[in-house]
Amino acid sequence: MKSPDADQAGAGIRLSVSGIRKSFGGVEVLRGVDLDIVGGSVVALLGENGAGKSTLVKIIAGDYQPDAGAITIEGTAHSSLNPVTARRLGVRMIFQEIADAPTLTVAENISLGAWPGRRGFVAWRTVKKRAREALERLGVDLDLDAPVGDLSVGERQVVEIARAVVDRANYLILDEPTAALSSTESERLFGYVAALREQGTGVVYITHRLDEVRAVADRVVVLRDGNLVLEADAKTTDRRELVSAMVGREISEVRRPEAVLVPDDAEPLMRLRGAGSTGAFDRIDLDLRAGEVLALYGKVGSGAGEVVQALFGVRKLDAGTVEMEGEAVKLRGPAQAIEHGIGLLPADRQRESAFTMLSLAENLAAPSWPRLAKHGFITRRVEAEAYWRWHGVLNVRSRDDAGQELGTLSGGNQQKVLLGRWLERHARVLLLIEPTRGVDVGAREEIYRSIRALAAEGVAVLVSTSDYEEVVQVADRAVVIARGEIVARLAADEIETKRLIEEVGG
Amino acid sequence: MELNMSPGSASSAAPALDPQGKRRRDPLLSRLPETAPLIVVLIGLGLFFTIKSPYFFNYDNFLNILTAASIAGIIAAPATLLMVGAQFDLSVGSGLTFCGVVVAHFAGDMSLGPAIVLGVAAGMVLGSVNGILVTVVGVNPLITTLGTLAAFVGLARVISDGQTLPITHFSTLGTARPFFEIPLPVLIFAAVMLAFWVLMRFTIFGRSMYAIGANPVAARLAGIRVKRFIFAAFFLSGVCVALAALVNISQLSAASPTAGNGLELSVITAVVLGGASLAGGRGTIIGTVLGLLVIGTLNNGLVLLDVSSFWQEVARGVLLILAVSFDQLRLKLGTR
Numbered sequence: 001m002k003s004p005d006a007d008q009a010g011a012g013i014r015l016s017v018s019g020i021r022k023s024f025g026g027v028e029v030l031r032g033v034d035l036d037i038v039g040g041s042v043v044a045l046l047g048e049n050g051a052g053k054s055t056l057v058k059i060i061a062g063d064y065q066p067d068a069g070a071i072t073i074e075g076t077a078h079s080s081l082n083p084v085t086a087r088r089l090g091v092r093m094i095f096q097e098i099a100d101a102p103t104l105t106v107a108e109n110i111s112l113g114a115w116p117g118r119r120g121f122v123a124w125r126t127v128k129k130r131a132r133e134a135l136e137r138l139g140v141d142l143d144l145d146a147p148v149g150d151l152s153v154g155e156r157q158v159v160e161i162a163r164a165v166v167d168r169a170n171y172l173i174l175d176e177p178t179a180a181l182s183s184t185e186s187e188r189l190f191g192y193v194a195a196l197r198e199q200g201t202g203v204v205y206i207t208h209r210l211d212e213v214r215a216v217a218d219r220v221v222v223l224r225d226g227n228l229v230l231e232a233d234a235k236t237t238d239r240r241e242l243v244s245a246m247v248g249r250e251i252s253e254v255r256r257p258e259a260v261l262v263p264d265d266a267e268p269l270m271r272l273r274g275a276g277s278t279g280a281f282d283r284i285d286l287d288l289r290a291g292e293v294l295a296l297y298g299k300v301g302s303g304a305g306e307v308v309q310a311l312f313g314v315r316k317l318d319a320g321t322v323e324m325e326g327e328a329v330k331l332r333g334p335a336q337a338i339e340h341g342i343g344l345l346p347a348d349r350q351r352e353s354a355f356t357m358l359s360l361a362e363n364l365a366a367p368s369w370p371r372l373a374k375h376g377f378i379t380r381r382v383e384a385e386a387y388w389r390w391h392g393v394l395n396v397r398s399r400d401d402a403g404q405e406l407g408t409l410s411g412g413n414q415q416k417v418l419l420g421r422w423l424e425r426h427a428r429v430l431l432l433i434e435p436t437r438g439v440d441v442g443a444r445e446e447i448y449r450s451i452r453a454l455a456a457e458g459v460a461v462l463v464s465t466s467d468y469e470e471v472v473q474v475a476d477r478a479v480v481i482a483r484g485e486i487v488a489r490l491a492a493d494e495i496e497t498k499r500l501i502e503e504v505g506g
Numbered sequence: 507m508e509l510n511m512s513p514g515s516a517s518s519a520a521p522a523l524d525p526q527g528k529r530r531r532d533p534l535l536s537r538l539p540e541t542a543p544l545i546v547v548l549i550g551l552g553l554f555f556t557i558k559s560p561y562f563f564n565y566d567n568f569l570n571i572l573t574a575a576s577i578a579g580i581i582a583a584p585a586t587l588l589m590v591g592a593q594f595d596l597s598v599g600s601g602l603t604f605c606g607v608v609v610a611h612f613a614g615d616m617s618l619g620p621a622i623v624l625g626v627a628a629g630m631v632l633g634s635v636n637g638i639l640v641t642v643v644g645v646n647p648l649i650t651t652l653g654t655l656a657a658f659v660g661l662a663r664v665i666s667d668g669q670t671l672p673i674t675h676f677s678t679l680g681t682a683r684p685f686f687e688i689p690l691p692v693l694i695f696a697a698v699m700l701a702f703w704v705l706m707r708f709t710i711f712g713r714s715m716y717a718i719g720a721n722p723v724a725a726r727l728a729g730i731r732v733k734r735f736i737f738a739a740f741f742l743s744g745v746c747v748a749l750a751a752l753v754n755i756s757q758l759s760a761a762s763p764t765a766g767n768g769l770e771l772s773v774i775t776a777v778v779l780g781g782a783s784l785a786g787g788r789g790t791i792i793g794t795v796l797g798l799l800v801i802g803t804l805n806n807g808l809v810l811l812d813v814s815s816f817w818q819e820v821a822r823g824v825l826l827i828l829a830v831s832f833d834q835l836r837l838k839l840g841t842r
Contacts, residue, residue: 314727338729352727355720357787366717366728369710377708421728 012074013039013170013202015060015091020069022055029055031226032069037171037202042193044217044234045206048246051223053206057173060204061093062086090170094160094177102149107131109148110162134162137199138192154185161192172196173204178212181301190216208299210239210505222246243502266290267326269460270342270429272311275320280306281484284320288429288460293451295475296464297500303484304464305347308431311462312344313337338367340429343422347434349411353418356407360398361387363406364420371425390420393453395446412443419450430454433464448474468500480504540781544796548803555807562810569688575802576695577602578772579795580750583702584743585773586794588647590706591715591736592722592786593640595743596651599769600659601632603762605751607662610671610761618676626748632658633744637737655770663763670762673755680756691753698746703791711735719786775822776801779829801825 015037022030030052037043037060047053058064060071062081071078073089081089100109108115110131116123131144140158148156157177164172174193178186193203193216205216213220217234222245230237230245268287276282281303288294298304309315311322313331321328324340331337334344346352355363361383365372372382384402391398394416398404406414415435422430432451436444451474455461463474471478478495480488480503488503555562581598588595609625632654639650682690706712714735717725726732755761780797782789801822808818 312727334727335729335731344727346727351721351723353721353724355717355724355787357720358716362713362717366713366725366730369713373710376710378710378713379708 011039011200013090013200014072014074015171015202016072017056017060018070018072020056020059020071021067022052022059022064023067029226030059030066033223033226033228035221035228037204039170039200039202040197041218042197042203042205042216042234044213044220045204045223046208046210046213046220046242046246047223051246052226053223054175056223057093057175057204057206060086060171061091061173087167090168091173092164092167092169092171093173094157094164094175096176098153098156098160100148100156100159103147105145105147106142106151106159107144109159110134110166112163114167130166131162134165137165137195138162139195140192152185154181154188157181157189158192161196165196169201171202171204173206175206176208177205178207178209186212208505210242210502213237213242239502239505243498243505247498247501268323269325270311271323271326272307273321273323275307275310275322276318277306277310277315278318280315281310281481282319283485284481285486286462286479288462290428290458290460291455292476293455293461293463293474295471295478295495296462296481297468297471297478297504298464298466298481299504300466302466302481302504304466304481305433306484307481308344308433308462308464311337311429311431312342314344338425338427341427342429342431343367343425343427345415345418345422345430345432345435347437349414349418354406354414356414357405359383359403360396360406360409360417361402364390364417364424367421367425386424387420390423393423394420394450396420410443412447415443415447416450419447423454427459429460429462431462431464434466435463436467436470468497468504471495471500472497541790541793541796544780544793544800548796548800551800551803551807555803555810559807559810562807566687567806567810569692571799571802571806572692572695573689574806575798576689576691577750577754578769578776578801579695579798580698580746580753581743581769582773582776582794582798583698583791584739584746585777586780586782586789586791587702587706587712587715588739588743589774589777589782589784590719590786590789591739592719592784593647593736593739594651594774595636595740596648596770596774597632597636597654597658598743598747598773599766599771600655600657600662601629601744601747602751602754602766602769603764604632604658604662604665605629605748606755606761606765607666607671607763609752610673610755611665613673613676614671622752625751626745629744629746629748629751630741631744632747633741634737636744637740640740641733641737659763659766666761666763668763670760672760674759676756677759678756680753680758691757694749694753698749699791699795706791711738715739716787719783719788721787771822771826772801775826775829779825784830797829 016035018034020030020033021028033052033056035043035056045053045057055064059066060081062083062085065080071081078085101112104112107128111127116126116130128144135142138158138161142151142155142158148159151159161172177189181189190212193205197203207213213234220230220232220234220237220242221228222230222242224246230241232241266289269290270288272284272286275284284307286294286296286307296304296307306315310317311331313333313336322331323329329340331340337344350356355366361380365383365386368386369378372378372386380403387402396409396416397413398409406417409417435451436447451461451463455476463470465471472495475495476492478490478500479486480490480500482504490499490503552563561567581602585595585598605625605628608628609621612621612624636647636651636654639645640647678690680691684690684693706715714725714730717728717730718732718735722732754765776797777789777794778784778797779800780789780793780795782793804821804825805818808821
């Protein structure tokens with residue numbers, strides 16, 4: 001693949017932004033950022049959530065217009081770009097969520113939206129020829145006639161990159177491209193990025209994974225609070241430098257509650273041994289102890305959520321065992337898991353847990369119907385009584401009416417009612433996936449308090465989260481998972497922001 | 507942008523929490539039952555026909571309306587249960603024809619008792635086939651029951667050879683008037699409605715169907731046996747179709763291979779008119795009964811006014827579209 005004239009490739013290709021400022025509703029997200037994208041080199045862009053990474057690249061791609069500063073492309077300065085000009089000038093961005101047409105073929109997707117043709121008829125030969133050439137340039141072998149929907153996530157990403165190649169993109173921005181990839185697929189992606197670099201493309205590579213920086217980039221740039229805080233050689237900068245640049249000293253550790261210390265040798269209520277599920281996770285051992293909040297911390301796509309699904313019987317285990325109080329159990333579905341005393345609060349409230357058009361009482365009582373029913377009959381009164389048992393405990397802000405529709409409450413209060421489900425069901429093990437996603441700050445605190453109160457009453461709690469601050473706020477013990485495997489086990493006194501970020505990256 | 511989770515910011519966010527109760531702008535309108543518009547329509551129709559026709563407002567004519575509504579009514583009860591669970595059964599008309607033909611056919615060869623048992627079994631088979639296709643195989647309920655609609659009406663014609671089959675000594679079920687001159691079909695209709703009202707309001711099965719219709723994924727994760735309940739609802743639909751078929755052939759003393767044509771339209775119109783949401787999660791037996799009464803009154807009144815039966819079909823179609831449009835409007839206003 002390596003061309004002899006690699007040094008010349010990309011000469012003259014240069015995009016520079018300087019002094020870029022941008023505010024949203026009075027909040028300054030970028031405070032004068034400079035960045036150069038040079039043909040034939042890869043720059044890794046790092047930063048916490050909210051550091052301004054996405055805003056910056058969206059300004060380069062023309063999605064946002066900067067309040068101040070200039071974008072200079074190959075010598076011509078622009079005060080702002082729109083998506084059409086940005087594209088015309090060779091800027092292409094590939095998002096985390098792949099936007100392809102799954103039922104169309106690889107070849108069709110590579111020229112999607114710009115099919116060559118004559119008088120309204122598509123020139124299929126040209127479509128295929130272009131696709132073949134683009135894939136060759138990347139050094140990939142894909143069936144041009146396969147529907148894209150049949151491909152793996154990694155392969156679909158290649159198709160997206162090939163689209164950029166067909167468009168002769170000089171500047172390619174990749175937004176966390178490996179977030180949903182396995183490690184082998186990631187390795188391959190690095191290869192494609194390297195191939196493009198050799199051919200003279202300037203690449204911006206946004207990532208959360210610090211170990212990728214050295215593998216893929218020439219330079220590394222760190223943003224924090226809208227400022228560029230570090231620009232360095234990617235090959236010589238070590239992870240500690242990067243972490244402290246990202247986190248910064250002024251962001252203090254989040255306050256931790258007093259940890260409950262359950263002894264290591266306490267008999268676990270639920271136990272996972274050598275658990276594996278193809279394509280999601282492997283060799284997972286977990287102990288859930290009564291009275292303890294265990295956090296399972298991993299990035300999106302790390303397999304953390306899938307482990308919890310397996311504990312609730314929603315995902316099949318290909319290897320390993322689940323034990324309840326020392327006895328092996330086979331969980332074939334949620335109904336059975338619930339019978340074993342396990343409760344789940346899923347991540348996507350609207351889709352997976354809320355009955356927004358039903359009443360608060362019904363929402364809270366549904367899993368407990370079999371117990372609440374007398375001779376198979378449930379009355380609204382019994383349900384309402386169940387609701388009022390927990391209304392005060394959970395501090396739900398609702399009207400004085402158990403019949404109120406759940407959908408009329410705020411997200412945080414809905415979540416409290418749904419947490420109440422498992423209180424009423426007397427769950428002994430409570431599994432939570434991203435329990436405070438989309439919940440405002442005040443309600444967050446209350447949900448954490450409820451989780452801790454539950455643990456204090458002897459429930460074994462597992463919180464699966466991709467938010468390290470959540471781990472710090474709620475966990476007595478933490479397990480860090482990356483690419484489907486456990487990479488660290490932290491005791492209460494080891495749980496701190498920096499440590500978590502470091503562990504999850506490597 | 508992620509929220510800043512530093513400890514100080516927690517208290518400042520508290521006043522912004524949950525301004526509940528402010529969403530409902532018009533308390534008077536929201537306190538009215540959802541069935542209120544239907545009651546108004548029903549009273550309006552009653553007044554209109556009372557003025558227009560001297561034969562409308564009397565006890566016998568009211569019994570006529572109820573009798574005419576009883577076949578669709580017996581089937582509309584499980585159809586309400588299904589629609590609340592976001593399911594549909596289009597095969598009810600074809601099933602009614604099929605079950606009727608089975609009973610009449612075998613009543614000729616064997617005695618009446620076993621033939622009736624076979625007829626009910628036919629309904630159970632129909633319900634089970636629908637239920638298995640939807641829950642186990644995972645075919646969309648509209649497609650499933652569109653398929654069984656075609657298949658079972660075809661089977662009915664095969665068995666009857668396309669002829670109307672007479673049935674004798676079986677008129678009690680359809681024509682007896684045990685008390686207050688009320689025909690037995692009306693009493694059966696009422697009993698089925700009562701049974702489904704209890705089922706949908708007070709049993710785990712009924713309540714679970716609301717949860718399934720409201721959010722099937724959440725229902726499963728809350729431990730509700732989604733497939734089992736959906737199957738049971740289709741099964742009940744089959745049983746009620748068989749019951750309606752028995753009433754039908756008893757009334758006519760014959761099983762016609764076209765007996766159930768278009769019945770699915772009447773049933774779904776009534777259920778949707780009664781306030782059940784096509785998306786599932788909403789709907790009541792009381793609403794469905796009112797829907798049936800509106801359609802029945804309209805049909806009855808149009809006959810009394812000597813309007814051609816072709817126009818009655820037009821009216822029924824328009825009513826269905828109005829009912830569905832109303833459902834959509836309500837959803838749009840609800841989500842705003």
